[in-house]
Amino acid sequence: MYFNSLTFIYFLPVVFGLFYIISHKYRVFILLLASYYFYASWNPAYLSLILISTFTDYFAGLSLERVTKKSSRKLILWSSLVINLGMLIYFKYANFFIDTFNRVNYKAGSPFESIQLLDIILPVGISFYTFQTISYTIDVYNQKIKPEKNIAYFALYVSFFAQLVAGPIERFSDLIQQFKQKAYLTRENLSHGFRLILYGFFMKMVVADNIGIIVDNTYQNISTTSSFNLIIAACLYSFQILCDFHGYSTIAIGVAKLFDINLSGNFKAPYFSPSLTIFWRKWHITLTSWFRDYIYYPLGGNKGSKLKWMIAIMIVFIISGFWHGAQWTFIVWGALHGGLTLLEKIIGADKKSTSKLVNTIRSLFIFGLVSILWIFFRSPNFSIAKDFIRGIFNQWELAFTEINYEPIVYVILFILFDWFTRKKPFHLRLESIPPIIRWTIYFILIFLILARSGTDVRPFIYFQF
Numbered sequence: 001m002y003f004n005s006l007t008f009i010y011f012l013p014v015v016f017g018l019f020y021i022i023s024h025k026y027r028v029f030i031l032l033l034a035s036y037y038f039y040a041s042w043n044p045a046y047l048s049l050i051l052i053s054t055f056t057d058y059f060a061g062l063s064l065e066r067v068t069k070k071s072s073r074k075l076i077l078w079s080s081l082v083i084n085l086g087m088l089i090y091f092k093y094a095n096f097f098i099d100t101f102n103r104v105n106y107k108a109g110s111p112f113e114s115i116q117l118l119d120i121i122l123p124v125g126i127s128f129y130t131f132q133t134i135s136y137t138i139d140v141y142n143q144k145i146k147p148e149k150n151i152a153y154f155a156l157y158v159s160f161f162a163q164l165v166a167g168p169i170e171r172f173s174d175l176i177q178q179f180k181q182k183a184y185l186t187r188e189n190l191s192h193g194f195r196l197i198l199y200g201f202f203m204k205m206v207v208a209d210n211i212g213i214i215v216d217n218t219y220q221n222i223s224t225t226s227s228f229n230l231i232i233a234a235c236l237y238s239f240q241i242l243c244d245f246h247g248y249s250t251i252a253i254g255v256a257k258l259f260d261i262n263l264s265g266n267f268k269a270p271y272f273s274p275s276l277t278i279f280w281r282k283w284h285i286t287l288t289s290w291f292r293d294y295i296y297y298p299l300g301g302n303k304g305s306k307l308k309w310m311i312a313i314m315i316v317f318i319i320s321g322f323w324h325g326a327q328w329t330f331i332v333w334g335a336l337h338g339g340l341t342l343l344e345k346i347i348g349a350d351k352k353s354t355s356k357l358v359n360t361i362r363s364l365f366i367f368g369l370v371s372i373l374w375i376f377f378r379s380p381n382f383s384i385a386k387d388f389i390r391g392i393f394n395q396w397e398l399a400f401t402e403i404n405y406e407p408i409v410y411v412i413l414f415i416l417f418d419w420f421t422r423k424k425p426f427h428l429r430l431e432s433i434p435p436i437i438r439w440t441i442y443f444i445l446i447f448l449i450l451a452r453s454g455t456d457v458r459p460f461i462y463f464q465f
Contacts, residue, residue: 010254012441016423020185021261028152028179031259035161039125044125046141050085052237054151054158056083057133061140067096080137088130094118096326105351125165127323129158131290136172138294146171153179166460168250168264168286175261176278184420192427196254199417199426202445204247204460205453207414210407212458219378222387226398230391233416237378238271238371241412244461245284250426257427269422274362276341276348279370287323289315313345314338324377329385340369 015034019027031353040047049365060080067073095117102114125129148154157175218225218233225233249266256263262374263287280288299312314335321334344350352358372389379385430438 008105013448016258017327024182026185027183028156031160031179032152032156035156035159035164035207038161039164041334042124047122047311049091050128050129050159052087053084053129053133053195054155056080057158058148058151058154060137063151064137065147076351077137077141082128084130084134088126091120091123091126093322093326095120095147096315100328103180112190120123128167128169129164131169131277132172135169135294137288139172148172148176160256160261162259162261163252163263165330166252167284168266168427169290170264170286174264179409186260189257189260193254193257193343195430196257196429196443198254198445198449200252200254203243203250203414206448207407207410208244208247208457210410210462211236211243214403215240215378219384219388219415222391223386224398225391225395226396226400226409227392227396229401229403230388230395232403234371236407237374238367239414239427240459241374242267242270242271242378245415248460254427269418271367272363272419272422273366273434274359275344275350275351276337276366276369277344279366280337280341280354283352285290287320290383291320295319308424310342313342318369329376329379329382332382333373336373336376381414397427406452445458 015030018030036047039050057080060076064073067076078312083144097116098115105114136145138153139392140147143430148157153176154222155170156179157170160170161176163170198347215233217228222230236347241439253263253265266285268282268285270279273282296312296316299315300308301312302309317334317338319334321330321332321337324334341350349362353362376385379388392424415428424432458459
């Protein structure tokens with residue numbers, strides 16, 4: 001559900017008011033209490049997990065500053081990693097490993113009994129705040145930042161409600177000074193914040209949710225759907241997942257703006273990319289940069305031999321796929337992206353061409369390629385992914401099924417907005433257009449959100465990650 005039945009929207013005005021009424025000294029506690037309330041509204045018991053991560057890395061940071069012996073510092077770092085990743089692996093991947101073991105055990109004809117799956121509910125946002133706390137400890141270990149002495153500020157960095165559930169994944173150095181400096185209630189922050197929130201709701205509630213109805217119906221009836229309809233559904237899912245996740249990130253950035261806090265942008269018109277390499281620089285930017293800094297570079301990056309460089313890229317993409325979900329389809333999705341990215345780097349197709357026409361053609365090709373790869377991401381298992389891809393090639397004899405064209409109109413409108421904001425974010429791009437056009441855009445978005453938002457209540461896709 002949208003922010004847990006719009007609980008977020010209900011309590012936001014209260015938090016906003018208290019934040020600007022009380023003294024600067026106590027504002028961190030208002031945001032911290034709001035963040036914990038927001039997280040506990042899903043499952044109060046899981047609030048303990050975020051507290052464990054918070055205290056673990058808070059004390060790890062302080063210890064790393066005091067300790068100078070290299071072996072002791074490594075022990076502190078690895079203790080932090082084991083605790084954080086241990087919780088993530090248990091809650092997100094335990095049943096995956098059990099199920100994989102049971103399948104291998106069964107196919108091998110082993111006499112051992114299958115292991116019963118655990119009754120686990122995935123804690124919302126655990127993949128995101130775990131990465132944030134890990135990046136903090138690693139940066140302190142590498143002496144890139146100083147550890148935070150005030151636990152309230154550090155706890156707020158881990159759990160800031162605007163981006164707690166699905167990012168952006170922020171670095172400590174980018175947020176901590178913003179939490180500590182005096183916040184100002186300005187016209188600019190309000191206008192920019194509400195513009196972003198409005199645009200985010202349009203992407204999620206109008207574009208993504210209406211597309212989701214078509215995509216879900218297609219996946220439920222793959223064998224009776226024509227090749228042309230399957231192609232349309234595959235392309236539509238590309239926009240569903242973009243608008244769903246981009247919508248959340250935009251809302252989060254907009255909400256933070258209201259509190260005079262600037263979060264990192266997470267998307268930059270990725271489907272206009274003429275290569276997969278450029279696509280990944282513009283898709284889920286904060287996650288991509290996290291993998292680059294904390295996995296790719298430590299593995300040697302592009303400084304080692306060509307073989308090590310290729311292995312590093314494949315490891316990053318496979319881990320990226322696994323991070324998205326405890327299914328083999330996600331791992332294959334990541335591996336395919338990694339292999340194809342390597343291929344285009346090897347043949348020199350990873351950079352832009354000097355010709356706009358060539359870049360346009362290549363962007364269309366990359367969009368089609370990414371859309372095919374999204375089939376593995378969307379499918380719950382390989383059987384469905386195989387049926388979908390096979391249907392695209394083998395079911396041309398089936399008659400085209402009339403679809404609801406209204407969501408496609410919303411997609412076209414979003415594409416125009418995405419092109420319009422490809423070089424400058426939505427809230428800043430609107431500054432440069434005449435007021436009458438700007439307010440026309442506002443009214444169009446508000447009307448569509450109120451009148452044409454999806455009828456089904458659909459959680460944000462990335463809540464499951």
